[in-house]
Amino acid sequence: MAGYEHLYIVTYDIRDTKRWRRVFRLMKGYGDWLQLSVFQCRLNRKRHAELIALLDGIIHHSEDHILIMDIGPAESVKPQVVSLGKNFETVEKQVVIV
Numbered sequence: 001m002a003g004y005e006h007l008y009i010v011t012y013d014i015r016d017t018k019r020w021r022r023v024f025r026l027m028k029g030y031g032d033w034l035q036l037s038v039f040q041c042r043l044n045r046k047r048h049a050e051l052i053a054l055l056d057g058i059i060h061h062s063e064d065h066i067l068i069m070d071i072g073p074a075e076s077v078k079p080q081v082v083s084l085g086k087n088f089e090t091v092e093k094q095v096v097i098v
Contacts, residue, residue: 005074007090008041008048009034015063022058023066026051040090042074 010027014020014037027033030051031041043051048068055066071077079090 005042005044006048007071007074007077007079008043009069009071010039010041010051010066011069012037012066013064014059014066016060019058019060019064023055026054026058034088 008031010031012020012023012027014023020037024037027039027041030043030047031039034040041051052068059066071079074090077090079088
C-alpha cells in the first residue's frame with residue numbers, strides 16, 4: 001500500500017518573502033508548479049506526511065496559511081477543472097532511476 005498515491009492541490013499564502021521562497025523550493029521537490037502559489041502533487045502516504053511535517057516547520061502559524069486538498073486516488077481521479085489560458089494536465093506517474 002506504500003505505493004498507493006493520491007493527487008493533491010497545494011496552495012499557500014505566506015506573508016514573509018523569505019519563508020515563501022523556502023516553501024516554493026520545497027514544493028518544487030514534491031510536485032508540479034501550476035501557478036504562483038499553487039502546486040499539483042502526486043504523493044503516497046509517506047511523502048504526504050513528510051511534506052506536511054516539513055511545511056509545518058517552515059511556516060509561522062499565526063501569519064501563514066497552507067491548504068492541501070486531496071483530489072483522490074491518482075490512478076483513477078478525473079478532476080473537473082475549468083482552465084482558461086494554459087492547459088491543465090494531471091501529474092503522470094514517472095519512473096525515477098537512482
